[in-house]
Each structure stands twice: as C-alpha cells, then as structure tokens.
Amino acid sequence: MTRPWLTQYPDGVPHEVAPERYRSLSALLEEAFRQHARAPVSVCMEQWMSYGELDGLSAAMGAWLQGRGLLPGARIAIMLPNVPQFLITMAAIVRAGYAVVNVNPLYTARELEHQLKDSGAQAIVILENFAHTLEEVIDQTLVEHVVIASLGDELGFWYGRWITFAVRHLAKMVPAYRLPRTGPLGERTITSFRHVIHEGGAMRLKPGNDTLDSVAFLQYTGGTTGLSKGAVLTHRNIIAAILQAEAWFKPALHKVPDLREVNGIAALPLYHIFALTLSLLTIRWGAHMTLIPNPRDIPQLVNTLKRRPFHVLPAVNTLFNALLQNPQFRQLDFSHLALSQAGGMAASEGTARQWKAVTGCTMIEGWGMSETCAIGTNNPVTSQHFSGTIGLPLPGIDIAIKNEEGLSLAQGETGEICIKGPNVMSGYYNQPEESARAFTPDGFMRTGDVGVMDEHGFTRIVDRKKDMILVSGFNVFPSELENVISLCPGVLECAAIGIEDDKQGEAVKVFVVRSDPTLREEDVARYCQDNLTGYKRPKLIEFRDELPKSNVGKILRRALRTPAGS
Numbered sequence: 001m002t003r004p005w006l007t008q009y010p011d012g013v014p015h016e017v018a019p020e021r022y023r024s025l026s027a028l029l030e031e032a033f034r035q036h037a038r039a040p041v042s043v044c045m046e047q048w049m050s051y052g053e054l055d056g057l058s059a060a061m062g063a064w065l066q067g068r069g070l071l072p073g074a075r076i077a078i079m080l081p082n083v084p085q086f087l088i089t090m091a092a093i094v095r096a097g098y099a100v101v102n103v104n105p106l107y108t109a110r111e112l113e114h115q116l117k118d119s120g121a122q123a124i125v126i127l128e129n130f131a132h133t134l135e136e137v138i139d140q141t142l143v144e145h146v147v148i149a150s151l152g153d154e155l156g157f158w159y160g161r162w163i164t165f166a167v168r169h170l171a172k173m174v175p176a177y178r179l180p181r182t183g184p185l186g187e188r189t190i191t192s193f194r195h196v197i198h199e200g201g202a203m204r205l206k207p208g209n210d211t212l213d214s215v216a217f218l219q220y221t222g223g224t225t226g227l228s229k230g231a232v233l234t235h236r237n238i239i240a241a242i243l244q245a246e247a248w249f250k251p252a253l254h255k256v257p258d259l260r261e262v263n264g265i266a267a268l269p270l271y272h273i274f275a276l277t278l279s280l281l282t283i284r285w286g287a288h289m290t291l292i293p294n295p296r297d298i299p300q301l302v303n304t305l306k307r308r309p310f311h312v313l314p315a316v317n318t319l320f321n322a323l324l325q326n327p328q329f330r331q332l333d334f335s336h337l338a339l340s341q342a343g344g345m346a347a348s349e350g351t352a353r354q355w356k357a358v359t360g361c362t363m364i365e366g367w368g369m370s371e372t373c374a375i376g377t378n379n380p381v382t383s384q385h386f387s388g389t390i391g392l393p394l395p396g397i398d399i400a401i402k403n404e405e406g407l408s409l410a411q412g413e414t415g416e417i418c419i420k421g422p423n424v425m426s427g428y429y430n431q432p433e434e435s436a437r438a439f440t441p442d443g444f445m446r447t448g449d450v451g452v453m454d455e456h457g458f459t460r461i462v463d464r465k466k467d468m469i470l471v472s473g474f475n476v477f478p479s480e481l482e483n484v485i486s487l488c489p490g491v492l493e494c495a496a497i498g499i500e501d502d503k504q505g506e507a508v509k510v511f512v513v514r515s516d517p518t519l520r521e522e523d524v525a526r527y528c529q530d531n532l533t534g535y536k537r538p539k540l541i542e543f544r545d546e547l548p549k550s551n552v553g554k555i556l557r558r559a560l561r562t563p564a565g566s
Contacts, residue, residue: 001400001408005392005457010251010382016396017243019422024210025235026095028242028284030055036286039260042084044291045163046307047155049084051286057088057154057197062096064200068145068189070122072097072209075218077116077124077143078271079103079134082291084154085193086270087279089125089147097208099215101230102271105130106533110484111228113137119218119230119429125149125193129167132177139183146179149193151293212236218429219273221370221475228480230429231371238280240422241373244394245281249312252339252364252381256311262287264312265305267295267319273374274343274473278314298322302329309336316344316473318504321351324358334359339381341366343374344473346461346505352386366391367461371425371438371445377459389458390451397421398444401453406440414462417451418444467557469498469506471535476508478557481536485510488527490519495547495555499540507539511560513547 006015022028037052065076076093078100080086093100101119103112105127112133116124123145126134131148138146151167152160168174179190191199210216216238218230256262264282266289268275282289290310292301302323315323320342323329340355342365352363366378367390377399379391393399400408401415409415424445427435439445448468451461469476478496485494492515501507512524521541528537548559 001398003393003398003457004411004455005399008380008392008456008458010380012251014247014395017240017247017422019212019236019239019243022212022235022239024208024212024214025216025238025280026097026208026210028239028280029091029094032283032286036260039286040288041283042087042266042289042291044082044084044293045155045159047084047159049087049154051283054087054091056201058091058095059205060197060200060203061088061092062200063203063205064196065092065096065098065123065145066206067200067203068123070098070145073215074098074123075101075119075121077101077103077119077121077126079105079107079112079124079126079130080149080271081105081127081293082266082270082275082295083127083149083151083293084291085125085127085149086291088154088197090270090276094210094216095205095208097210097214100217102217102219102276104269104271104533107133108531108533109133109136110531111533113140114227115220115230116141116143118227119220123147127151128174128177131179132175135177135179138179138188142185144183144185144188146188146190147193147196148190153193210235212239217276219276219370229431229434231425232427232429233373233425237373237423237425238277240396241277241375242281242284244375244396244421244423245277246284247395248378249281249339249341249381253311255338256336260286262311263309264289265292265310265314266290267292267301268314268316268344268473269295272344272473273370274314274368277374278312278341282312295319298326299328302326302332305329305332309333311336312339312341313337314339314341314343316505317342317347317351318472320355320363321348321503324351324354330358334361337361340364341378343368346470347386348505349386349388356386362386364391365389367449367459369447372419372421373423373425375421375423376419379458387458389460391459392457393419393421397423399453399457399459400444401451401459402440402444402446406442406444411453411455414450414452417447417449417459417461419447420444467497469496469508471498471501471506471508472504474535476536481508481510481532481538484531485512485524485528488524490514490516490523493547493555495557495560496538497557497560501539504535508536509540509542510538511542511544511547513544519543 033055125147150164152163217233220228347365368374368376481496498506548556
C-alpha cells in the first residue's frame with residue numbers, strides 16, 4: 001500500500017521502529033534503572049523517588065509476589081491513583097513475569113467484580129480508600145492475595161505518616177472495610193504494602209522468562225455487549241508504542257539539551273493507557289514525572305506546576321480547558337513547555353486557540369485506543385497551528401479507510417478507520433469471537449471510527465460507527481448503561497446517548513420509560529450513583545411514554561439524538 005504520510009514526517013523521524021532491540025519490557029525497565037540509578041524518576045507531593053529506589057522497591061515486591069507461588073503469566077490487578085506505589089507495583093509485576101490488570105480506582109463493586117472475574121486476577125494491590133469496594137465482591141473472584149497500600153507509604157517516614165493519618169482520620173477518606181481471610185480457594189493473604197516491601201527485601205527476584213510475545217497488560221476497554229473486555233497487550237506491543245512515541249515527540253524537545261532533564265506532568269490517571277504509555281516513555285528517557293494524585297483539584301495542580309519548569313503536559317481537552325479557566329494558571333512560566341499533547345477525546349479548536357494564546361505552545365492532537373497502546377496517529381509536534389485532524393500514522397503504523405467488507409477505499413472516500421502495526425493488540429482476552437470480528441482479513445484492526453484521509457495522509461474523524469460516548473476521554477458504552485439502568489426498580493426500558501458538553505466533550509443523557517409512574521428522576525440518579533462510576537452517570541434523565549424503534553423493535557438512538565420536531 002502507498003504511504004503518503006511518510007513525506008510529511010518532520011526531519012529525523014524514522015519510518016519504522018524496532019521493538020526487537022529489547023527481549024522484553026522488563027529488559028527496557030532494568031536498562032533504565034541501571035543507567036539512571038541516581039536520577040529522580042518521580043516527585044509526588046514534593047517527595048522524590050530515584051530510579052535506584054524504584055529498582056530496589058520493585059524488585060522486593062516482585063520477589064514477594066513470586067514467593068506466593070503464582071505461576072508465570074498470572075494476572076495481578078492494580079487499583080491505585082497516581083502515587084509512587086503505582087510505579088513500584090507496575091514494575092514489580094512486569095519484572096516478576098506476571099501480567100498487569102489496570103483497574104479504575106473509582107469503579108463500583110459491579111464494575112470491579114466483572115474485571116477481576118474476567119481477567120482471572122489472583123492478586124490485587126489496592127489503596128485502602130477503595131478496599132470497601134473490594135470487600136463487596138472479593139468472594140466472587142479468584143483473588144487470593146491482597147496488598148493494601150496507604151496514601152503516604154512512599155512519601156517519606158514522617159511526612160508519609162502524617163498524610164496517611166490525615167487521610168484516614170481528618171478527611172475520613174478511608175471507609176471501614178473488613179476483607180475475609182478465607183475464600184473459595186482457601187486461605188487468603190491480606191498484607192500491607194510496607195510489609196510486602198520489607199519481607200520482599202530479604203528475598204531475591206528471579207528473572208522472568210517473558211518474551212516479546214508474552215502478555216504484559218490486560219487493558220480493559222468498553223464492550224459492545226455492555227461488558228468491558230481485556231485488550232491483550234504484549235511486551236512487543238508496549239515496547240513498540242514507547243519507541244513510536246519517542247520517535248515522534250523528540251523533535252518537540254529540541255530546546256531541552258538532555259532528555260533526562262525533562263519533567264513530564266502525570267495528571268492523567270496512570271491506569272489509563274494514554275498516561276501509562278507516556279510514563280513508560282519517561283522511564284526510557286531517564287526523565288522524571290510529576291505525579292498528580294487528584295487532577296480534579298485544579299488550584300492544587302496549578303500550585304504544583306509553579307514549583308519547577310515543566311516540559312511535557314499530556315491532557316484531555318477537559319483538563320486543558322479547566323486549566324485555562326484558572327487565573328493563576330495564566331500567570332505561570334511557560335518558557336520550558338515544549339509539548340502539549342492532547343488525546344483521549346476530540347480536542348476543541350476553541351480550547352486549542354486559547355491554549356496557544358496563553359502558553360505559546362501548540363496543542364498537538366493525536367488519536368489511539370487501549371487496543372493500540374494509545375498510539376495511532378498524531379499531528380507533527382513541529383506544527384504551529386491546531387489542524388483539527390488526528391494527524392499522520394506514527395512510525396511502523398499503517399492506516400487504511402475500509403468499507404464494511406474490509407476492502408480499502410480510494411483516497412478521499414469516507415469509511416471505517418482501520419489500523420495495523422506492532423503496537424496493535426493481539427486480541428481480546430478469552431473472547432475469540434470478539435477478537436475475530438475486530439480484524440479484517442488482511443490483518444487491520446477495525447476501530448469503529450469513521451474517517452477520511454487526504455492526499456497527504458492526514459486523517460479526519462467524521463463520525464463514530466459505534467454508539468460509544470466519550471466523556472472526558474473515557475469510553476462509555478450505551479449498552480452497559482442501559483443494562484444497568486434497566487435493573488432500577490420502576491424502569492421499563494431505557495436508552496442512553498451522548499450530548500455535547502462544554503466541559504467534558506460529551507455527557508450522558510438517558511431516556512427512561514417507567515413501569516412505575518411514581519418513579520422520579522432522583523430515584524434513577526441515586527441508582528446510577530450506586531452502580532456506575534462517576535463519568536458514566538447520566539447528566540440528564542428524561543422520561544418518555546415510549547422510545548423510537550425500528551420495525552424489528554431495536555431502539556433507534558439516532559432518533560433520540562434528533563431534536564424534537566426536526
């Protein structure tokens with residue numbers, strides 16, 4: 001196939017990457033730990049961690065996990081915010097030869113139960129703030145080992161203890177919980193994070209036998225059936241994505257004399273593939289990341305940005321916009337900001353223009369999915385203006401616009417955006433039929449996005465084939481919401497759509513037909529609060545006597561999107 005985009009690459013960007021330079025992701029991590037042992041890898045609440053410390057702490061935890069008798073390839077869940085414990089745990093799991101299952105810490109019990117059961121996770125590392133949610137479902141899962149982390153565990157002896165005390169007793173952010181010590185499979189270990197590190201420090205981490213084709217992450221994404229499914233990301237996939245991002249972003253960092261000086265802002269949650277991939281790129285560079293545990297606290301985030309020069313700021317459009325609304329943000333020194341990377345959701349031209357006016361740095365929009373390690377297309381980082389497109393395929397990636405039969409369309413024709421490359425998942429975990437449907441006969445993955453490519457290789461998304469709703473960069477599938485809300489007492493049937501929202505990009509609106517005429521809006525809202533993560537909850541609830549349907553009885557969401565009377 002022709003690749004018109006290659007002629008548009010900035011100088012110095014290679015056409016391909018070679019993940020084979022590493023035998024596994026473990027090798028990439030350990031190389032960085034050796035080369036940059038004395039350099040800082042992260043700062044969180046002004047508490048620093050070095051690469052050498054990350055090396056020792058992750059080796060201790062990895063050895064402890066191996067000591068539990070877990071077989072190679074076992075799935076281990078992480079349910080942590082952006083704190084040093086996340087980096088330690090992620091590196092420990094990978095180095096010990098296991099697979100990471102990232103879990104949104106704000107999941108409800110229903111959502112957590114599905115992910116733990118579907119992945120077959122045998123262990124979980126969880127912040128104590130969320131342990132009460134685990135308590136509700138743990139006996140329905142295969143989890144045999146629970147590691148309980150406290151917020152202050154890796155924030156220094158005195159400061160860390162103070163933070164943990166404040167969170168527990170002053171802010172009262174740790175609901176009471178009692179995890180059962182026996183389960184369906186027998187005795188269950190429940191161990192504190194600090195004890196794991198102490199006990200594992202006396203043990204030796206055995207090198208894993210992972211290859212490039214071993215599973216590194218099960219990254220869960222929304223499912224068309226209403227249940228999330230695990231994208232199988234191999235060591236090859238992750239390494240390729242790191243190298244692709246590195247090749248693409250380097251031209252933006254020409255004013256940083258040494259990449260080890262780069263300060264990347266980790267405000268997006270590390271359990272999300274976008275932030276996860278960029279954090280691994282930071283480690284490869286030997287740079288450091290500023291961990292932001294609560295990005296919703298914009299004033300505190302701005303205070304953190306004040307403390308030292310920052311060079312890379314990845315965000316979703318929602319976060320860029322929230323920062324722009326803060327008067328103190330506009331007073332910051334942006335002279336070192338080299339890359340403002342937008343992803344996770346469509347970037348707004350209005351927000352992009354304001355961002356350039358305030359910071360002097362162009363907002364660069366890209367596109368990717370959990371299934372592609374967040375890597376796919378990106379606008380050139382040397383661009384001086386916001387393009388409104390999702391950019392060009394990155395090194396080693398092919399993009400094709402295809403019809404329903406999987407045949408490539410002529411340039412300028414509209415069809416489904418399909419992707420092929422070393423960063424693309426091998427399939428969905430334990431879902432052979434879904435995996436088969438996801439790929440075309442010639443090996444391209446169907447993305448569900450409808451777009452058109454111009455003669456230079458720039459692609460523009462014009463519609464979404466799926467009914468997915470994109471809320472602040474997170475995928476929300478109507479079928480999942482409808483499955484949950486239909487169980488609310490008094491609901492006969494319902495339908496969910498996305499509506500435009502200035503702050504979130506899109507918000508959820510639900511149409512409900514009542515079986516109980518006394519059902520109120522607040523009843524539905526309360527049920528959603530108990531059963532859905534915050535970003536999935538409807539912003540608007542509208543009651544109707546009936547829902548529009550096709551002649552075979554399928555609810556027509558497109559009719560619900562059309563204003564009444566149109």
